[in-house]
Amino acid sequence: MNYLFSFIFLFFILIFSQDDLQISMQKGKKIYEANCVTCHGNNGEGSPSIFPPLAKSDYLMSNTTRAIKQIHFGLSSKIIVNGKTYQGNMPASGLSPQQITDVMNYITNSWGNKNKETIKLKEVKKILGK
Numbered sequence: 832m833n834y835l836f837s838f839i840f841l842f843f844i845l846i847f848s849q850d851d852l853q854i855s856m857q858k859g860k861k862i863y864e865a866n867c868v869t870c871h872g873n874n875g876e877g878s879p880s881i882f883p884p885l886a887k888s889d890y891l892m893s894n895t896t897r898a899i900k901q902i903h904f905g906l907s908s909k910i911i912v913n914g915k916t917y918q919g920n921m922p923a924s925g926l927s928p929q930q931i932t933d934v935m936n937y938i939t940n941s942w943g944n945k946n947k948e949t950i951k952l953k954e955v956k957k958i959l960g961k
């Protein structure tokens with residue numbers, strides 16, 4: 832009997848945590864389309880030597896904390912994404928911590944990217960010191 836209860840419990844956790852991610856990603860898609868798509872492209876493909884890709888970006892996926900800060904503060908230092916060097920200028924997004932959470936969940940789970948963990952608002956606020 833205990834096993835059955837544990838199983839049901841875990842099943843619900845799984846369902847609910849997936850829902851969280853789906854909802855956040857849906858909001859994130861809209862934020863992406865309004866704020867990021869002009870430079871990073873419809874499918875996160877970027878633009879050769881000007882805008883780095885987000886799709887299958889080793890740089891993005893290896894450090895999501897860094898990405899959260901870069902979306903918030905902007906970025907203009909030299910970076911290497913999938914073996915190619917970029918030195919452009921991304922302006923500070925002006926997005927709220929909630930919007931950054933959602934757009935991060937979208938970009939780290941789209942176009943072949945898969946994030947092991949759902950990014951939470953609480954973490955983003957902590958990273959940004961808010």
Ligand code: HEC
Nearest residue numbers: 866867870883884888891898906907908917918919920921
């Ligand atoms: C005006 C064009 C522009 C816009 C708009 C823009 N970016 Fe960027 N983004 C860049 C450039 C240029 C770089 C590389 C900066 C550098 O070379 O230092 C970059 C780098 C990045 C990186 C790290 C590199 C990578 O490819 O993994 C991430 C993540 C990122 N942008 C996400 C976003 C998100 C999310 C948005 C929308 C909220 C956004 N960007 C909006 C131009 C832009």
